[in-house]
Amino acid sequence: MLSPDIDSLIPHVPFNRRTFIKAAFGTGFAACVMPVSAQTIITDSDGLLAGPVGFKAADGTLIPAYRAQPIGKTKLPVIIVIHEIFGVHEHIADVCRRFAKLGYLAIAPDLYVREGDASKFPTMQQLNDQLVSKVPDDQVLSDIDSTVAWAGEHGGDLHRLGVTGFCWGGRITWLYAERNPRVKAAVAWYGRLVGSKTANNPANPLDRVADLKAPVLGLYGKLDQSIPQDTIEEMKQAIATGPAIARGSEFVVYDDAPHAFFADYRPSYRKADAEDGWKRALAWFKEHGVA
Numbered sequence: 645m646l647s648p649d650i651d652s653l654i655p656h657v658p659f660n661r662r663t664f665i666k667a668a669f670g671t672g673f674a675a676c677v678m679p680v681s682a683q684t685i686i687t688d689s690d691g692l693l694a695g696p697v698g699f700k701a702a703d704g705t706l707i708p709a710y711r712a713q714p715i716g717k718t719k720l721p722v723i724i725v726i727h728e729i730f731g732v733h734e735h736i737a738d739v740c741r742r743f744a745k746l747g748y749l750a751i752a753p754d755l756y757v758r759e760g761d762a763s764k765f766p767t768m769q770q771l772n773d774q775l776v777s778k779v780p781d782d783q784v785l786s787d788i789d790s791t792v793a794w795a796g797e798h799g800g801d802l803h804r805l806g807v808t809g810f811c812w813g814g815r816i817t818w819l820y821a822e823r824n825p826r827v828k829a830a831v832a833w834y835g836r837l838v839g840s841k842t843a844n845n846p847a848n849p850l851d852r853v854a855d856l857k858a859p860v861l862g863l864y865g866k867l868d869q870s871i872p873q874d875t876i877e878e879m880k881q882a883i884a885t886g887p888a889i890a891r892g893s894e895f896v897v898y899d900d901a902p903h904a905f906f907a908d909y910r911p912s913y914r915k916a917d918a919e920d921g922w923k924r925a926l927a928w929f930k931e932h933g934v935a
Contacts, residue, residue, distance in 0.1 A: 669696040669708050669754070671737070674730035674763045676771055677910060684734075684909040687741040691715055694741055697751070699794040701787050709753040709791060710737045712744035713799055721934050722800035724791055725752040726809030726816045728907070729776055731762030735909050736810075746926070747935075749800040753791040755784045755816070776812065780844040784816055785823055792826065802826055806934035807858075808925060809835060811904060818849030818860060827858040829932035831925040834864050834903050838875040850875070853882040859892035861928040863921045865901030865914075873897070896924060 673680050689695075694712035701707050710732050713720055723743045727736045736752045743750035756762055759778045765771035788807075796802040807830045809817035814835020821830040838848050864876055876895060883890045898905065898921075904912040906921060929935050 669710060669732065671734055672763060673733050673735070673909060674771070675766050676768050677730060680909045681911065681913065683913060683915075685738060687738050687745065689741055692741060692744045694737075694744065697794070697798075699790060701790045703786075705758060705787075707753050707757055707787055707790060708732075709751050709794075710740055711749070711751040711798075712737075712740040713749040714744060714747060717747075718799045719801045720747065720749040720799050721804035721929070722792070722795045722802060722806065723748045723750045723929070723934070724788060724795070724805070724807045724820075725750055726788070726807065726813030726820070727752055727755065728810045728904075729762070729768075729771065729812040731756055733763060735907060742922075749795055749798070751791055751795055753787055755779065755787055758783070777842070778844065781816075781819060781846065785820060788816075788820055789824065792824070804828060804934050806830065806929045806932075809833065810906060811835065815839075815849060818862075819847075819852070821858045821860050822849065822852040822855040823857070825857045828934045829929055830858050830860045831928055832860055832862050833906055833921065834868055834871060835862070836871055836875075837879045850879055850882055853879070853886045853890055856883075856886065856890040856893070859889060859894075859928075859932060861924060862893070862895040863906075863924070864895065864897045865903060865905050865917070866897050866899045867901060868903040870903050896921070 692712050693715050697711045698706050698708050725740050732752050732754050740750040740752055760775045805826050807817050807820050807827055810833040814832040817830050817832040818835055821827050837850050883893050898917040901914045901917045902912050905914040906918045907913055
């Protein structure tokens with residue numbers, strides 16, 4: 645069932661957006677990653693309040709999100725799940741349900757909502773050029789602030805706030821851990837640390853190590869051609885000489901893993917590494933007071 649929060653906002657948005665939120669949000673996969681692998685993990689929603697919700701951003705924009713949490717429970721630890729380059733699709737929704745099964749309120753906001761629907765682009769090049777490159781970091785980080793606020797008003801305990809993200813969302817995870825002092829811990833899955841700067845992306849995670857507000861666990865693949873190993877080494881060195889909270893960060897690099905090794909719906913999936921990374925992520929959140 646759709647959250648009453650989003651029902652109250654839906655009359656103020658176009659019908660096609662309303663239909664998307666109600667019928668399709670958090671389901672299916674992006675066109676440019678089809679076909680989906682037979683090994684895709686599907687987590688049920690038994691015992692969970694799971695599905696689309698919505699809330700207003702600081703600028704008044706309706707932000708759709710996929711939320712999962714145990715039914716009837718409050719004061720839950722909160723995990724903000726930051727989506728891949730492909731947006732909030734079934735895999736990201738499933739990750740939310742995995743966290744919820746473990747007692748978390750997990751929520752994944754659509755951080756592309758103003759720019760378009762990532763699921764519709766047939767190629768990665770088109771997706772990046774026509775949508776992702778147009779998304780400003782400042783807007784994204786502000787929308788995550790709004791997501792955190794919503795979670796705190798709907799059963800979440802913001803004294804136990806964690807953030808995790810994948811690919812595009814891995815980079816944003818680093819940036820958000822450098823922004824919000826309420827974050828207790830973060831887990832960044834193969835998020836870019838260094839890259840070209842633009843008006844929309846004016847800084848890299850490496851540039852802001854001194855601003856880290858929480859320890860970050862970075863999970864990376866040695867065979868990831870999109871994230872050179874020397875950039876990981878640069879980040880390690882910056883962290884080693886950074887503030888005390890930054891020095892609590894750690895990296896795990898899997899020798900035989902490519903980019904997106906956690907994405908069980910894609911050929912890049914590496915089961916053993918994904919399972920090990922998931923265990924490490926859960927332990928990281930527990931160690932740092934999120935769980």
